[in-house]
Amino acid sequence: MSRIELSIQDxxxxxxxxxxxxxxxxxxxxxxTPAVKKEIEAALSAHGLIKVxxxxxxxxxxxxxxxxxxxxxxxxxxQHIGKLLVLWRPKPKxxxxxxxxxKPGPREYKVLEYDKRGGQxxxxxxxxxxGNQRLTxxxxxKKAKPKQRSVKKTxx
Numbered sequence: 001m002s003r004i005e006l007s008i009q010d011x012x013x014x015x016x017x018x019x020x021x022x023x024x025x026x027x028x029x030x031x032x033t034p035a036v037k038k039e040i041e042a043a044l045s046a047h048g049l050i051k052v053x054x055x056x057x058x059x060x061x062x063x064x065x066x067x068x069x070x071x072x073x074x075x076x077x078x079q080h081i082g083k084l085l086v087l088w089r090p091k092p093k094x095x096x097x098x099x100x101x102x103k104p105g106p107r108e109y110k111v112l113e114y115d116k117r118g119g120q121x122x123x124x125x126x127x128x129x130x131g132n133q134r135l136t137x138x139x140x141x142k143k144a145k146p147k148q149r150s151v152k153k154t155x156x
Contacts, residue, residue: 001074004089014049014078018086023053031056032065040087041073048091054083106130111139 006014024043027036043050052069054062066085070077078086107129112122129135132144 001072003070004074004076006076006078006088011076011078014076014088015086018049018051018078018088021049021051023051023084025050025052027052027054027056027065029055031061032068037069037072040069044073044075044087044089045092049078049086049088052085052087054085056083103131109135111135113139 024047025036025039040050040052054065056062062083062085063080066077066080069075069085069087073087073089075087075089078088080086109127109129111125111127113125114120114122125139127135127139127141129141133141134144136142
């Protein structure tokens with residue numbers, strides 16, 4: 001894979017987003033091992049924007065690691081400041097789970113009923129509203145009316 005090249009504005013935006021992040025992966029004295037690359041790959045897939053801490057003191061070695069990771073994993077280099085490296089890659093699209101097509105379940109609302117005499121505390125009534133129902137401004141539950149369908153469109 002080749003690294004992603006971003007514009008200056010995009011890098012600034014990602015740098016601002018990464019400001020509060022903590023390092024997710026640490027590269028130890030062994031350097032960039034396959035296990036570390038695998039962890040960086042998993043973190044990029046999960047988060048998209050990550051910080052990596054490199055423990056070595058050699059700046060040239062850190063720059064080499066930064067370039068290697070960006071090239072091998074297809075990520076964009078956002079920032080290299082001290083021993084921290086900031087990388088970004090767009091998150092992959094997730095497949096839908098089996099139950100994501102379901103409609104939302106019943107909703108619970110609290111309805112206040114005010115007394116006609118005034119000065120009394122309102123009564124609190126819990127109301128359950130199903131998917132085909134709606135709650136009116138008066139606190140009553142009404143069934144939703146079916147949508148009107150065009151005769152011309154159904155004839156086609």
